[in-house]
Amino acid sequence: MAELFYDADADLSIIQGRKVAVIGYGSQGHAHALSLRDSGVDVRVGLHEGSKSKAKAEEQGLRVVTPSEAAAEADVIMILVPDPIQAKVYEETIAPNLKAGDALFFGHGLNIRFGFIKPPADVDVAMVAPKGPGHLVRRQYEEGRGVPCIAAVEQDASGNAFALALSYAKGIGGTRAGVIKTTFTEETETDLFGEQAVLCGGASALVKAGFETLVEAGYQPEIAYFECLHELKLIVDLMYEGGLEKMRWSVSETAEWGDYVTGPRIITDQTKAEMKKVLGEIQDGTFAKNWMDEYHGGLKKYNEYKTQDAEHKLETTGKELRKLMSWVNDEEA
Ligand code: NDP
Ligand code: MG
Ligand code: MG
Numbered sequence: 001m002a003e004l005f006y007d008a009d010a011d012l013s014i015i016q017g018r019k020v021a022v023i024g025y026g027s028q029g030h031a032h033a034l035s036l037r038d039s040g041v042d043v044r045v046g047l048h049e050g051s052k053s054k055a056k057a058e059e060q061g062l063r064v065v066t067p068s069e070a071a072a073e074a075d076v077i078m079i080l081v082p083d084p085i086q087a088k089v090y091e092e093t094i095a096p097n098l099k100a101g102d103a104l105f106f107g108h109g110l111n112i113r114f115g116f117i118k119p120p121a122d123v124d125v126a127m128v129a130p131k132g133p134g135h136l137v138r139r140q141y142e143e144g145r146g147v148p149c150i151a152a153v154e155q156d157a158s159g160n161a162f163a164l165a166l167s168y169a170k171g172i173g174g175t176r177a178g179v180i181k182t183t184f185t186e187e188t189e190t191d192l193f194g195e196q197a198v199l200c201g202g203a204s205a206l207v208k209a210g211f212e213t214l215v216e217a218g219y220q221p222e223i224a225y226f227e228c229l230h231e232l233k234l235i236v237d238l239m240y241e242g243g244l245e246k247m248r249w250s251v252s253e254t255a256e257w258g259d260y261v262t263g264p265r266i267i268t269d270q271t272k273a274e275m276k277k278v279l280g281e282i283q284d285g286t287f288a289k290n291w292m293d294e295y296h297g298g299l300k301k302y303n304e305y306k307t308q309d310a311e312h313k314l315e316t317t318g319k320e321l322r323k324l325m326s327w328v329n330d331e332e333a
Contacts, residue, residue, distance in 0.1 A: 003181040005151075008177045011037060013168035014160075018103075021074035022087065023067050023092030025053040027134030028107050029080035032172055035141040039171040046093070071097035076127075076168070078105040084295040087103055087116040095104035098123055101157070103164055106193065114156050114288040125154040126160035128179075129187060130170045137172060138250050146252030154184045192282045197275050202311075206266075207232065221317040287315060301315055303327045 023046040030053070045057045046067035071077050071094045081089050082291035083247070090111075099102070100122035105128050111117040119125050130137045140147050149172070151165040158164070162181075169179045195201065199305045202227050205241040207229050214224035238247040248256045281287050294302055309315060322328050 003012060005169075005179040005181070007170060007175045010166040010170035010179075011163065012167055014074070014164055015171050016040050016042075016167075018042070018076045018164075020044075020076045020078065020168075021067075021070035022078050023047075023070060023094070024080035025051070025057045025064075026080065026082075026083075028130070028137070029053075029134070030057070031130070031134040031138035031141070032078060032080060032107075032140060033057070034060060034210045035172040036168075037062065038141070041171050044070050044073060046130045048089075067093035068097055072132055075099070075101065076103045076105060076164070078107070078168075080107050083108060083110050084110045084292060087235040089195030090117045103161065103169065105165075106184075109152065109154075109188035110192075110288060112184050113188035114273040115287050116288075116292070119155065121155070122157050123155070124157050124164065126161050126168075127152045127154070127187060128165050128172070128174065129191075130172065130174060133237070140177075141173035142207050144176075145224075146176035149176040149179045150177050150186050152188055173231060188294075189279070189282050191235060192287060193275075196280055196282075196287075203232075208312065208314055215313060221313055222321060225314060225317045225321060229314065230321075265331050 014329075016039075020036055020041055020043045022036070022043060022320050025033065025045050025047060033043050033045050045061065045064045045086070046060050046069070047054050047057065047064050048067060051064075053062050065073070067089060077094055077098075079094070080088065094104070098120060103124035103126060104119050106112065106125075106127045109127055109129075112119075112125060112127075112318055127262035128149055128151050129150045130147045132140075137147045148298065149169045151162070151169055151174075153165060154163040156162070166175065166179060169175050210220075211224045214227065215221050235247055235251075238250050240250075253260075278287075294300075
């Protein structure tokens with residue numbers, strides 16, 4: 001059974017007694033820095049020369065210094081720059097400023113799990129990863145709620161690394177919703193698998209294939225868009241609220257029957273065998289290596305895929321239709 005921790009299990013004064021550096025001010029960085037500050041924590045933000053978000057961080061009342069200065073001043077350093085550049089930022093700005101007893105924090109375990117970052121033995125290495133996008137993490141905190149987090153300790157030099165991680169999670173509202181204990185290995189592998197096989201990769205491929213099937217059969221793209229993409233949110237909302245059971249309670253009996261007999265014809269034993277292969281390539285580091293090569297090789301294939309999908313009829317159709325639905329927010333949260 002998973003170990004869960006709530007507000008009463010976490011001592012906010014631990015993180016309030018430390019100096020925290022949040023490196024990066026993107027989706028996660030801004031949420032962590034602002035909420036920690038509002039929780040009475042001494043925070044500085046570390047941003048590189050030419051950072052696009054520096055002005056915003058300062059406007060929001062935070063002190064911005066360089067990543068090196070932030071790492072030197074602080075004794076808890078949370079790395080929230082994009083995963084593919086973390087190793088470089090760590091080598092150049094954080095490692096030279098790490099002191100025995102410091103804590104190195106992550107929002108995702110990839111660089112530790114696959115050995116791109118190798119911290120010295122005398123620092124704590126821990127993770128606090130909200131299970132939601134950064135803008136929601138901040139909004140929920142401001143509303144007195146929180147996004148559930150997972151927390152892990154890779155290296156417990158101080159003997160108190162987990163209590164420190166829980167305290168940090170409390171500072172961003174995580175313990176209001178619940179914090180689950182995990183490991184860097186479990187978080188990294190399940191996160192990569194989930195986004196590839198189900199949430200992003202699986203879901204986009206399913207939506208595209210369904211849309212194409214209807215359009216190729218001569219149905220109107222607008223109808224196909226509503227059927228295969230738009231309605232998916234309504235179905236997923238029901239799953240989120242009450243699992244498959246609530247979704248099936250809400251849809252018609254006809255839809256429920258179709259779910260039982262057709263679902264397994266779409267996601268077949270072959271699909272599941274491929275999922276196992278995908279998981280294997282995540283576990284043995286093949287995916288991480290290929291992604292780092294792609295990133296540092298200039299993102300050629302990545303940009304090709306991006307352009308291809310932007311020009312897909314599903315996307316061009318959706319763009320037009322959403323203009324007519326003012327309540328569908330097409331902008332970043
Ligand atoms: P973003 O891409 O949103 O933000 C990156 C930030 O890093 C930006 O502020 C950027 O600066 C800054 N940055 C870029 N280069 C440097 C540098 N050399 N030195 C200092 N800062 C730099 O990242 P995310 O918030 O999406 O991801 C951060 C971490 O959180 C990752 O480990 C990710 O896996 C994890 N995570 C992300 C989630 C999410 O909701 N996005 C969910 C859970 C975990 P600028 O733009 O100002 O130039
Ligand atoms: Mg992820
Ligand atoms: Mg229907």
